[in-house]
Amino acid sequence: MILGVITIPYLYYTLKLYSLGRAVRPEYPWPHLSELWKTVVSGLGFFLAKKAIVWLTIDWNRRICKDQNDPVALEKRADKASRYIFMILYFIFATSYGYYTFKDAPFLPWWLGGSGTWEAMFEGAPYVKNAPGAVTYAMLQLGYHGGDLVHHHFFAVRQNDYAEMMVHHIAASALLFCMIFSNFATIGCVVAF
Numbered sequence: 001m002i003l004g005v006i007t008i009p010y011l012y013y014t015l016k017l018y019s020l021g022r023a024v025r026p027e028y029p030w031p032h033l034s035e036l037w038k039t040v041v042s043g044l045g046f047f048l049a050k051k052a053i054v055w056l057t058i059d060w061n062r063r064i065c066k067d068q069n070d071p072v073a074l075e076k077r078a079d080k081a082s083r084y085i086f087m088i089l090y091f092i093f094a095t096s097y098g099y100y101t102f103k104d105a106p107f108l109p110w111w112l113g114g115s116g117t118w119e120a121m122f123e124g125a126p127y128v129k130n131a132p133g134a135v136t137y138a139m140l141q142l143g144y145h146g147g148d149l150v151h152h153h154f155f156a157v158r159q160n161d162y163a164e165m166m167v168h169h170i171a172a173s174a175l176l177f178c179m180i181f182s183n184f185a186t187i188g189c190v191v192a193f
Helices: 002-024 033-064 071-102 118-122 134-154 162-181 185-192
Strands: none
Touching: 002 162, 033 071, 033 134, 071 134, 071 185, 118 185, 134 162, 134 185, 162 185
16 A cells, blocks of 8 residues: 555656657657556466466476475475566576567667667657667566556455565566656666666
């Protein structure tokens, strides 16, 4: 509740900044709110992929997990291990796609595998030139975190860390949304990468 109240001004001023920026520099390649379809589709896709991977790996995880004599603990561990397999695959995908998208960008520093400089991500601020695919990368990240927010609130079994995880999911989703539409995709994508 408190985090929701805190994020509302950020969301409000993000949309206000977005509208003002589009009015002042309409020729600038602003992300469009209609591009949020990428977030919805990717969130649904990641949700379904997680369910499929859990379904495909849970029997194998049941056989190799400890606690074979405790069915409740065994089921919990097997489910957790299956979700972690999905997370490994997702982060391999996200890192690979991020590197493919940003490797030639002028703002990806050498220590992250690029040939640019950290300072280049601030050139021309607040109208920084985004790398091709940066907004799509950010939308996919928002889809993953937004999908986790929806899953955690509506579908997951509530555990003792429910509130902490909701804070994490709300904060991550709000930060990604604000990053995209406040035109800080260069900085935010490097941080998310």
